[in-house]
Amino acid sequence: MQAFSTSIIHHRKSWIRGFLLANISAMNKANIDEFFRRLEEEDPDPKGELHYVNPYTLVVAVALSAQATDIGVNKATRPLFEMVTTPQQMLDLGEARLKDYIKTIGLYNSKAKNVIKAAQILVDEFEGVVPETREDLEKLPGVGRKTANVVLNMAFGQPTIAVDTHLFRVGNRTGMAKGKTPLEVENKLLKKIPKHWLLHAHHWLILHGRYICKARKPDCAKCRVEDLCNFKAKAI
Ligand code: SF4
Numbered sequence: 001m002q003a004f005s006t007s008i009i010h011h012r013k014s015w016i017r018g019f020l021l022a023n024i025s026a027m028n029k030a031n032i033d034e035f036f037r038r039l040e041e042e043d044p045d046p047k048g049e050l051h052y053v054n055p056y057t058l059v060v061a062v063a064l065s066a067q068a069t070d071i072g073v074n075k076a077t078r079p080l081f082e083m084v085t086t087p088q089q090m091l092d093l094g095e096a097r098l099k100d101y102i103k104t105i106g107l108y109n110s111k112a113k114n115v116i117k118a119a120q121i122l123v124d125e126f127e128g129v130v131p132e133t134r135e136d137l138e139k140l141p142g143v144g145r146k147t148a149n150v151v152l153n154m155a156f157g158q159p160t161i162a163v164d165t166h167l168f169r170v171g172n173r174t175g176m177a178k179g180k181t182p183l184e185v186e187n188k189l190l191k192k193i194p195k196h197w198l199l200h201a202h203h204w205l206i207l208h209g210r211y212i213c214k215a216r217k218p219d220c221a222k223c224r225v226e227d228l229c230n231f232k233a234k235a236i
Contacts, residue, residue, distance in 0.1 A: 024230045027175040029192065031228040035176070036197040038224045039204040046203035048154060050074065055130040055155035056122070057081045060090070060115055062150045063142040068105050076102045087119035087128050114142030132156050146182070149202070159198035161189045166209025167202065173213065175230035 027035070039046075049070040052058040057077070065073045080101040084090050090098070095116045102108045118140040122128055130151065131137055137148040149162035161167070163182040167189070171177035177188035193201050212219045220226055220234040 023232060024173065024175045024178065026178065027192075027228065027230055029194070032176055032192055033194050033197075035174075035225045035228050036193065036201060036204060039208060040197070040200070042224060043204065043207065046200050046207055048150070048203060048206070051077055051081070053081050053085055055151065056087060057085055058155050059118070059130055059137075059140070059143065059147070059151055062147045063114060063118070064102060064105055064111055066111075066142075066147075067107065072105060076105055087122035090115060090119040091123060111142065117141040118143065130155065149186075153199070153202055157199065159195070159201075161186050161193075161198070161202050163189070164206065165215070166213075167205045169215060170205050170209045170213050173218070173229070173231045174225075 050058070050061045050065060051074040052061045061073055061077050064077065080098075084093055095112050098115060099108060099112045102112060105111065121140055122130065125139075126136070132152070134145075134148045134152060137143050137151055138145065143151075146162045146164060149160040152158040153160045153162065163171070163186045168179075168182055168185050171179065171185045171189060177185045177192060179185040179188055189201065189205075190198070197204075208225075212223050218231070218235055220229075220231075220236045223229070226234065226236070
C-alpha cells in the first residue's frame with residue numbers, strides 16, 4: 001500500500017513538473033541579452049571546472065567526465081596528466097596502467113578502452129594532434145557531440161554550446177530554449193543567444209545551473225536573473 005501511494009505521489013509530482021515546464025513562455029531576445037549581461041557582470045571570464053593542460057588532455061578529461069563529477073575526474077587526472085599529455089604517451093602508458101589511474105571514475109573499464117583507441121587514431125590519422133573540426137573529433141571513440149562542442153569551445157575558441165544536464169534544465173526552465181532533446185535545446189540556444197555572448201554562454205549557463213538554478217531546488221531568492229526568468233514555480 002505504501003509503495004502504491006509513493007508511486008502515485010511520484011507520478012503526480014512528475015505530471016505537475018511536466019505541466020509547469022510545458023506552460024513556460026519563451027524568453028524574448030532583450031531578456032536573453034540582459035540575462036547574459038548580468039552573468040558576465042558577475043563573472044567576466046567564466047571557466048570550466050575540469051582540469052586539463054592542453055587540447056589532448058581536455059579531450060581525455062571530457063570523455064572521462066560522462067556520468068561523473070568534475071571533482072571526481074580531476075582527482076584521477078591530476079596525477080595522470082603529470083605523466084601523460086600526448087596520445088603517444090597514453091599509448092606508451094597502456095590500458096592496464098591507465099585503468100589504475102582512473103579506477104575511481106564510473107564506467108572506467110569502457111572509458112579506458114575508448115581513451116586508448118582514441119589515442120591510436122590520433123597517432124595514426126592526425127599525427128598526434130587533436131583535430132579542430134566536429135567531424136574529425138566525433139571519429140574518436142568516446143567523443144560524441146557534447147564532448148566535441150566542449151573541446152571546440154574551450155581548446156579552439158569556437159562559439160559552440162555543449163548541452164549537458166544543467167544547460168538542458170536551465171534552457172527549459174527559464175524559457176530561453178525549450179526543447180525535448182539536447183540537440184533541440186542546443187540549436188535554439190545557438191539561434192537565440194546574441195553572438196557577442198556565444199563564446200562564454202555555455203560556461204555561464206553550466207555555472208548558473210550548478211550553483212543557483214539547481215535541479216531539485218533552484219535558489220530563486222539568490223538568482224540575479226529572477227525577473228527575466230519565466231519559470232512558473234520559482235522558489236522565492
Ligand atoms: S529564478 Fe529560479 S528557476 Fe529561474 S533561473 Fe533563477 S534559479 Fe532558475
